Amino acid sequence: MRLDIGARTDIGRVRNNNEDSYRLLPDLNLFILSDGMGGEAHGEVASALAVESVAAHCLEAANNFSAPFFGEPKADLSEKTNRLASAVHLANRKIHEAAGSNAAHRGMGATVLAAWLDGQKLSLAHVGDSRAYLLRAGALEQLTVDHSLVAEQLRQGLITPQEAESSKMQSVLTRALGAQEEVEADTDEHLLLEGDTLLLCSDGLTRMVTDPEIASTLLTHLAAQAAADRLVALANEYGGEDNTTVVVLRIGIRPDVWFNRLRRWSRNLGGQLEEESLRGGH
Amino acid sequence: MARLVLKFQESPLKEVPIGSRPLSIGRAPDNDIAIDNLAVSNYHARVYPEAGRLVVEDLNSLNGTFVNELRIERAALRDGDAIVIGKHHIVVDTAHDAALPLDAGRKVSAPKVDETMVLDTKERRQMLEQALAAGERSPLAHTRVRVPLLSVLSGKTDRKEYLLSNKLTVIGKSQMATVRLRGWLAPQVAAQINKRKDGYYLGRADRVPKINGQPIDGPTRLNDGDLIEVGRVRMTFLCHD
Numbered sequence: 001m002r003l004d005i006g007a008r009t010d011i012g013r014v015r016n017n018n019e020d021s022y023r024l025l026p027d028l029n030l031f032i033l034s035d036g037m038g039g040e041a042h043g044e045v046a047s048a049l050a051v052e053s054v055a056a057h058c059l060e061a062a063n064n065f066s067a068p069f070f071g072e073p074k075a076d077l078s079e080k081t082n083r084l085a086s087a088v089h090l091a092n093r094k095i096h097e098a099a100g101s102n103a104a105h106r107g108m109g110a111t112v113l114a115a116w117l118d119g120q121k122l123s124l125a126h127v128g129d130s131r132a133y134l135l136r137a138g139a140l141e142q143l144t145v146d147h148s149l150v151a152e153q154l155r156q157g158l159i160t161p162q163e164a165e166s167s168k169m170q171s172v173l174t175r176a177l178g179a180q181e182e183v184e185a186d187t188d189e190h191l192l193l194e195g196d197t198l199l200l201c202s203d204g205l206t207r208m209v210t211d212p213e214i215a216s217t218l219l220t221h222l223a224a225q226a227a228a229d230r231l232v233a234l235a236n237e238y239g240g241e242d243n244t245t246v247v248v249l250r251i252g253i254r255p256d257v258w259f260n261r262l263r264r265w266s267r268n269l270g271g272q273l274e275e276e277s278l279r280g281g282h
Numbered sequence: 283m284a285r286l287v288l289k290f291q292e293s294p295l296k297e298v299p300i301g302s303r304p305l306s307i308g309r310a311p312d313n314d315i316a317i318d319n320l321a322v323s324n325y326h327a328r329v330y331p332e333a334g335r336l337v338v339e340d341l342n343s344l345n346g347t348f349v350n351e352l353r354i355e356r357a358a359l360r361d362g363d364a365i366v367i368g369k370h371h372i373v374v375d376t377a378h379d380a381a382l383p384l385d386a387g388r389k390v391s392a393p394k395v396d397e398t399m400v401l402d403t404k405e406r407r408q409m410l411e412q413a414l415a416a417g418e419r420s421p422l423a424h425t426r427v428r429v430p431l432l433s434v435l436s437g438k439t440d441r442k443e444y445l446l447s448n449k450l451t452v453i454g455k456s457q458m459a460t461v462r463l464r465g466w467l468a469p470q471v472a473a474q475i476n477k478r479k480d481g482y483y484l485g486r487a488d489r490v491p492k493i494n495g496q497p498i499d500g501p502t503r504l505n506d507g508d509l510i511e512v513g514r515v516r517m518t519f520l521c522h523d
Binding site: 065066069072073075076077078079081082118119120121188189190191193264265268 | 301302303304328330331332333334447448449450452456457458466471474476477485487488
């Protein structure tokens with residue numbers, strides 16, 4: 001699986017500091033993004049702690065099968081997906097502990113969104129309102145569900161999509177890292193296909209830029225980094241009210257895979273021809 | 283280390299360590315505990331850790347799974363319990379463990395009732411689950427699990443039946459596929475089945491599969507008895523209540 005990776009984070013046009021963090025581990029095919037909250041209470045500390053804990057835990061697990069597990073593994077999920085959930089539980093605990101032990105850090109929290117690729121298999125884990133999108137055959141699909149009050153009201157039919165967009169409650173999360181001793185991580189698995197684009201982003205993007213605009217930007221900027229740069233620029237052009245972080249992953253099968261398939265195919269064909277000529281000879 | 287010990291007439295035949303991965307028991311040779319006996323179904327039962335305990339689940343086997351003397355569909359296991367399948371016993375040995383290995387990092391906290399708290403539905407559900415986990419094993423209070431089955435009617439695959447117990451089931455020739463297609467023209471990843479909250483959805487990969495003769499247009503929910511065609515492979519989706 002060949003990956004074209006692009007990423008960018010930006011402070012925006014309004015805020016004084018960037019509380020978003022991201023971490024890319026291309027060797028592991030692991031990509032993590034976090035949006036910190038808490039303003040003076042150091043949201044950037046929380047988001048850095050989130051991405052670093054998830055990265056460290058998955059790295060440890062990749063080298064040590066029996067690394068400690070946090071939370072309860074689910075029987076229907078792959079090992080990688082269960083491991084991501086474990087990493088999110090650990091990150092929550094670390095942020096919760098840090099918030100409790102340091103008066104300056106009280107009240108800090110973070111979202112987290114992690115994507116781990118195992119060949120074409122994608123494992124996702126998230127808490128909060130950072131989103132994963134899949135662009136396939138020109139259609140953009142949101143893979144994650146926001147853990148926000150507005151999204152929940154919308155799901156229950158209590159408000160309309162228009163009301164949701166103009167709601168003043170947009171920053172109220174129903175789930176976040178650090179808020180409580182334990183947190184439930186949403187997990188999911190998908191099969192990625194050649195030509196797919198996976199987008200991970202903080203709400204700084206999705207509050208400023210509509211889904212159709214995100215889709216057309218991804219479609220018109222082929223290089224992953226160019227698409228990431230353009231998405232952040234758009235968010236800023238429309239006001240840049242929050243920090244914006246995007247990670248763009250373009251999925252393609254490596255040329256050597258095609259080469260091997262071709263070789264196997266010609267070998268099979270050769271074998272069959274040989275068999276036929278032998279049969280013909282007798 | 284926690285382990286399962288397969289015994290026949292009191293003599294141990296095999297030992298399998300319990301990790302975080304589910305262990306399968308059945309007659310097919312690719313089970314973790316394979317029992318070559320006609321009384322045993324191909325994929326008979328499985329054992330896995332859940333909520334800090336070990337659980338055994340019968341996979342709709344023909345002759346049933348017993349824990350000690352009771353027939354079960356799903357039950358929590360304790361040290362010394364015997365899972366009885368046909369004439370074989372599988373004894374649970376967790377005596378030398380402080381806790382199940384996967385619990386190393388988990389903190390078990392009992393629900394606090396002496397504090398004023400606001401319960402949302404999620405917390406209430408969690409408290410109920412904790413109460414259940416802490417309680418006695420009750421074979422009558424089992425939850426009936428519905429794991430759908432893919433049964434192959436024709437075409438080249440590595441098995442004749444597949445249990446759809448995973449969130450993502452890949453159909454193809456690739457190593458990661460659960461439903462392994464044979465034949466050198468078979469695509470690496472032909473199609474996929476995704477388990478969602480409201481059911482199982484068939485989706486395309488390198489091929490567009492058909493349901494009851496119709497090519498699918500995007501992920502499509504499967505119903506009991508649906509005929510699935512992926513290339514030359516024909517399968518039925520069985521999901522009985």
